[in-house]
Each structure stands twice: as structure tokens, then as C-alpha cells.
Amino acid sequence: xxxxxxxxxxxxxxxxxxxxxxxxxxxxxxxxxxxxxxxxxxxxxxxxxxxxxxxxxxxxxxxxxxxxxxxxxxxxxxxxxxxxxxxxxxxxxxxxxxxxxxxxxxxxxxxxxxxxxxxxxxxxxxxxxxxxxxxxxxxxxxxxxxxxxxxxxxxxxxxxxxxxxxxxxxxxxxxxxxxxxxxxxxxxxxxxxxxxxxxxxxxxxxxxxxxxx
Amino acid sequence: xxxxxxxxxxxxxxxxxxxxxxxxxxxxxxxxxxxxxxxxxxxxxxxxxxxxxxxxxxxxxxxxxxxxxxxxxxxxxxxxxxxxxxxxxxxxxxxxxxxxxxxxxxxxxxxxxxxxxxxxxxxxxxxxxxxxxxxxxxxxxxxxxxxxxxxxxxxxxxxxxxxxxxxxxxxxxxxxxxxxxxxxxxxxxxxxxxxxxxxxxxxxxxxxxxxxx
DNA sequence: ATCTGCTTGCATCAATTGATGGAGAGACTA
DNA sequence: TAGTCTCTCCATCAATTGATGCAAGCAGAT
Numbered sequence: 001x002x003x004x005x006x007x008x009x010x011x012x013x014x015x016x017x018x019x020x021x022x023x024x025x026x027x028x029x030x031x032x033x034x035x036x037x038x039x040x041x042x043x044x045x046x047x048x049x050x051x052x053x054x055x056x057x058x059x060x061x062x063x064x065x066x067x068x069x070x071x072x073x074x075x076x077x078x079x080x081x082x083x084x085x086x087x088x089x090x091x092x093x094x095x096x097x098x099x100x101x102x103x104x105x106x107x108x109x110x111x112x113x114x115x116x117x118x119x120x121x122x123x124x125x126x127x128x129x130x131x132x133x134x135x136x137x138x139x140x141x142x143x144x145x146x147x148x149x150x151x152x153x154x155x156x157x158x159x160x161x162x163x164x165x166x167x168x169x170x171x172x173x174x175x176x177x178x179x180x181x182x183x184x185x186x187x188x189x190x191x192x193x194x195x196x197x198x199x200x201x202x203x204x205x206x207x208x209x210x211x212x213x
Numbered sequence: 214x215x216x217x218x219x220x221x222x223x224x225x226x227x228x229x230x231x232x233x234x235x236x237x238x239x240x241x242x243x244x245x246x247x248x249x250x251x252x253x254x255x256x257x258x259x260x261x262x263x264x265x266x267x268x269x270x271x272x273x274x275x276x277x278x279x280x281x282x283x284x285x286x287x288x289x290x291x292x293x294x295x296x297x298x299x300x301x302x303x304x305x306x307x308x309x310x311x312x313x314x315x316x317x318x319x320x321x322x323x324x325x326x327x328x329x330x331x332x333x334x335x336x337x338x339x340x341x342x343x344x345x346x347x348x349x350x351x352x353x354x355x356x357x358x359x360x361x362x363x364x365x366x367x368x369x370x371x372x373x374x375x376x377x378x379x380x381x382x383x384x385x386x387x388x389x390x391x392x393x394x395x396x397x398x399x400x401x402x403x404x405x406x407x408x409x410x411x412x413x414x415x416x417x418x419x420x421x422x423x424x425x426x
Numbered sequence: 427a428t429c430t431g432c433t434t435g436c437a438t439c440a441a442t443t444g445a446t447g448g449a450g451a452g453a454c455t456a
Numbered sequence: 457t458a459g460t461c462t463c464t465c466c467a468t469c470a471a472t473t474g475a476t477g478c479a480a481g482c483a484g485a486t
Contacts, residue, residue, distance in 0.1 A: 015433080031333045033247040036473060047435045052475065054433090115332055118386045119325060120244045133393045157394045158408040162379045165386075169378040173331045180346045181370045195371040199412050228463080249443060260465045265445065267463090427486105434481075442473075451464080456457100 016054045018044050023055075024065045028109035032062055032122045059125040066128050069113050076103050077135065081142050089144060090201055096143075097167075097196050104171045105189055111172040136160050143204055159203050163196060229267045231257050236268075237278045241322035245275055245335045272338040279341050282326050289316050290348065294355050302357060303414055309356075310380075310409050317384045318402055324385040349373050356417055372416050376409060 011017060022043040027035050037058055041048040055061040080099045084092040104111055117130050137149055140160050146152040170177060170192045178188045224230060235256040240248050250271055254261040268274040293312045297305040317324055330343050350362055353373050359365040383390060383405045391401045 029333075030336070031244060031246065033244065034333055034335070037475085038473075048474085049436085049476075050434055058474065112332060115328075118389050119328055119332070120242075120247055122247070123243070132389070136393060154394050154396050154404050155407065155411075158404050159411070161383075161390065161394070162375070162408055162412060165382040166375045166378055169382065170374075173378075176331050176345070177374065180349060181367050181374070183367050191367050191371050194368065195375055198368075198372070199375060199416060202415060203412060250445085251443075261444085262446075262466085263464055271444065429486075430484090432481105432483085434479105436479090437477090439476080440474095443471085444469100445471105446469080447467090449464105449466085451462105453460100453462085455460080 015044075015046070015050070019046075019051055019054055019061070020064060020068060023061050024069065024109050024113070027062060027065055028112035028116070031116045031120055032059075032125075032127075033120075037061075059122065059127060062122075063126075063128045066113060066117060066130065069110050070130055072107070073110055073114075073135070076100070077138060081138075084142075089204070093143065093201055093204060094197060096139075097163075097193055097200065101167065101171075101189060101193050101196070104167065105174075108171050108174065111168040115168055115172050136164065139164070145204065163200050166199075167192070167196060228257075228259070228263070232259075232264055232267055232274070233277060233281060236274050237282065237322050237326070240275060240278055241325035241329070244329045244333055245271075245338075245340075246333075250274075272335065272340060275335075276339075276341045279326060279330060279343065282323050283343060285320070286323055286327075287348070289313070290351060294351075297355075302417070306356065306414055306417060307410060309352075310376075310406055310413065314380065314384075314402060314406050314409070317380065318387075321384050321387065324381040328381055328385050349377065352377070358417065376413050379412075380405070380409060 012021075019040065023035075023040045026039050026043060029035075030039075037048050037051055040061075041051045044051070051061070055064060077100075080096055080103075083099065084095050087095070114130055114132075117127070118132075121127060136157055137146075137152060140146050140152050140156050141149065143160070145156045145160070174188065178184055181188065181191060183191050225234075232253065236248075236253045239252050239256060242248075243252075250261050250264055253274075254264045257264070264274070268277065290313075293309055293316075296312065297308050300308070327343055327345075330340070331345075334340060349370055350359075350365060353359050353365050353369050354362065356373070358369045358373070387401065391397055394401065394404060396404050
């Protein structure tokens with residue numbers, strides 16, 4: 001039994017998938033209430049009734065976009081985890097930062113969607129939650145900050161969160177932050193990576209020592 | 214010659230000020246496009262035409278809210294700077310984090326407004342920019358990260374930014390992040406302070422050494 | 427060719443929303 | 457009292473927006 005979302009992902013040329021792709025782009029730029037179904041339909045080149053035929057009401061489409069995005073992010077994190085597996089901690093951190101920066105930079109809609117979903121939630125609508133907690137605990141364990149899921153300290157979670165939020169904000173707010181920092185595109189991305197490394201590595205190494213003692 | 218904003222601030226009981234206060238609350242919760250002038254008018258207990266009489270179009274009111282918020286934040290930062298002036302660096306950092314956390318926690322609309330203004334910008338409208346750069350450079354200098362305004366390294370700005378964005382996100386996203394971390398209200402605030410101290414202090418101390426050498 | 431099921435666009439609706447005109451209430455002055 | 461100025465609300469508009477009914481198009485099966 002395939003969900004509508006799985007069906008859409010399977011064939012990227014299907015109308016359902018095309019709508020989903022455009023919707024992601026537009027929702028991530030304007031948020032839920034800043035986006036109209038007509039905007040999306042126009043971007044795809046179809047009538048809004050076709051959009052409603054495939055996805056039902058606006059909130060349903062928005063939810064599908066969120067779930068789709070979340071799934072993509074999780075897949076990427078799994079991929080990174082496979083890459084860094086077995087390596088020593090500092091190397092692991094460095095690679096993880098590097099890879100996730102590159103990935104999010106190329107897919108900056110992801111960060112926008114997640115942050116917007118956190119800061120503005122359409123009221124009265126039944127909007128799905130982003131499973132931030134899974135991601136945070138996943139990273140914490142993968143970084144050796146905790147042995148099992150239920151034994152992660154608040155402090156550890158908060159530190160992982162600082163890195164995640166910083167990264168997300170740097171990517172999502174790139175347009176506004178890069179003139180402030182004074183670095184564009186690749187240069188900007190490098191400063192971000194450097195900064196995250198600078199912050200992350202001592203924090204995690206120290207944290208790990210605390211756990212092992 | 215007093216601007217409308219100054220006039221409104223002078224008398225908090227004036228209709229202009231009451232509208233401004235309600236508008237701030239509602240805009241910060243729903244963003245620009247998620248907020249209707251009717252919501253604001255209803256919260257104040259007036260007709261929308263009264264709102265339009267005092268503030269003109271929606272974007273003007275939104276701009277006034279942004280400017281008002283920015284001004285308040287700048288005043289608070291100045292106050293903090295006075296408090297920490299002359300103290301040794303680590304103490305300065307600790308106090309600054311503590312004070313700004315408390316302030317933003319009590320006035321969490323500020324962080325929401327700023328972040329929303331960065332991630333979703335109403336298109337076609339003439340919305341004022343938040344002077345993030347002033348704040349960042351101000352902090353950098355106050356923290357001894359640079360000697361004058363034009364000689365702040367990209368790295369220094371990025372590090373100040375990490376702290377600012379983390380703080381803003383922790384406050385603005387409190388509702389969603391506190392269950393993840395597993396700490397509520399005052400406990401949450403303490404974890405945030407602790408985490409920021411943990412990250413900030415080594416970064417800034419090391420940076421200062423680099424400058425002085 | 428006819429039937430069936432899936433897909434698409436046209437026309438349309440009701441509700442919402444930003445915005446305004448004008449009338450009336452109240453205060454103050456002459 | 458009459459005049460004026462400020463502020464408030466009621467009524468209303470045009471545009472936008474989420475959503476749907478329906479007929480036409482089209483492919484494949486019978």
C-alpha cells in the first residue's frame with residue numbers, strides 16, 4: 001500500500017511530483033500563509049483545480065512537502081553516518097559538518113521549510129510536526145555523545161542543537177547574512193564550515209570525556 | 214518634529230501605542246501574511262478603520278513594529294554594555310549572556326519578529342531592513358574582538374552571529390525546542406545560558422589572543 | 427465503435443482581506 | 457449656539473483566495 005507521497009516520489013515526471021517540487025520551492029520562500037495555491041499552479045503551468053485534484057486542500061499539500069523534505073534530510077543524514085562510520089571523532093565531526101553544509105546549501109529549501117515550520121505555525125490547520133528530536137538524538141549518538149537514546153543529557157542535546165540551528169540559520173538566512181559577514185557564495189560557505197568546526201569540535205570532545213569518566 | 218513612532222512611545226495609553234503593542238504581539242506570532250488587520254483591531258477592541266486611521270496601511274504598521282522592536286533591542290544592548298564596561302573579558306561575556314537571555318526571554322516577540330523578518334519577507338511591499346550588522350559589530354567591538362568597526366574579520370562576525378542566532382532561535386523556538394531538550398521554563402533558560410557560555414567563552418578568548426598577537 | 431476510468435481546465439462560489447468614505451460623537455473655542 | 461478638530465465606528469468595495477461542480481479530453485479495454 002503506497003502513500004500518495006511515495007507514489008509521487010517514484011515517478012518524478014508525474015503531475016503529482018511536479019506539483020510537489022514546485023510547492024516545496026514556493027512554500028519555502030513564502031511560508032504557508034504567504035503562499036497561494038494559484039502561485040504553485042502557475043509555477044507548474046496548470047489550473048488550480050488540477051492541483052486540488054491531486055493533493056486535496058492546501059494544508060495537505062503543505063504537509064506532504066514537509067514529510068517529503070524530512071524524509072530527504074533523514075536519508076542524507078543516514079548517508080553521512082555511513083561515510084563517517086568507524087573514523088576517529090574529530091575526523092567524523094569535520095566530515096559531517098562539511099557534507100551537511102554542502103547538502104543543505106544545495107537544497108536550501110529544506111532549512112527554510114524547517115525553520116518556518118517552527119516559528120510560524122498555521123493555526124487551526126492540522127500541520128504535521130517535524131521530527132527534530134529524532135535528528136538531534138541521532139546526531140548525538142552518532143557523535144558518541146551518549147550511549148543510548150534515553151540517556152542523553154540536556155546539555156548534550158542543547159549543544160547539538162546549537163550546531164544544527166546555526167547551520168540551518170546560516171543557510172536559510174544566507175541572503176541576509178552574507179552581506180553582513182562580508183563573504184559571498186563559496187567563500188561564505190567556507191566561513192560557515194570553519195565557524196561550525198571551531199565551535200563544535202572542542203564542545204563535543206569535552207563532552208565525550210565527561211561521559212566516559 | 215516627532216515621528217509617529219516616537220509619539221506613540223511617549224504615551225503608552227494612546228490608541229496609537231495600544232495598537233502598536235497588540236500588533237507586535239500578533240505579527241510576531243503569525244508573521245506578516247499570517248496576520249490580518251482585523252486580528253489586531255479585535256485584540257485592541259476597535260474597528261479596523263480606526264487602525265487604518267492611526268497607522269495607514271498594514272505594511273506601515275508592520276514597519277513601525279519592526280523599528281520599535283529594533284530600538285528597544287538596541288537600548289537594552291546599550292544598557293548591558295554599560296553594565297559590563299571595564300570588567301575582565303570572561304566576566305563580561307558571562308554577564309552579557311545572562312542579561313540578554315533574561316531580556317529576550319521576557320520579550321520573546323523580539324526574537325520572533327527579527328527571525329521572521331529574515332526568513333520570510335513580504336514581497337512587493339516596502340519593508341524596512343533590520344540593522345543586524347550594527348548589532349553584530351557592536352557586540353564584536355564590545356567583546357574586544359576588534360579594535361574598530363572596519364577591521365572585524367569574517368570569522369569574528371560569524372562567531373558573534375552563531376551566538377546571536379542560537380540565542381534568538383532558542384528563545385523564539387522555545388515552545389518547540391524545550392520538549393526536545395527536556396527542560397521547561399527556568400530550567401530551559403538555564404540550559405541555554407550554560408550552553409552559550411560553553412560555546413562562547415573559549416571562542417572569544419582564543420579570538421582575542423589571535424588579534425593581539 | 428462504445429464504454430469506462432483517469433486527468434484537466436473553465437466557470438463559479440463564498441469567505442476573507444486590505445482599504446476607504448462618510449456620518450456621528452465628543453471636546454474645545456469663539 | 458455655531459464652528460471646528462479629532463477620533464471612532466458602520467457600511468461597503470474590489471481583489472484575492474481556498475475550494476468545487478462539471479463537462480470535455482483521452483487512453484485503454486471490451
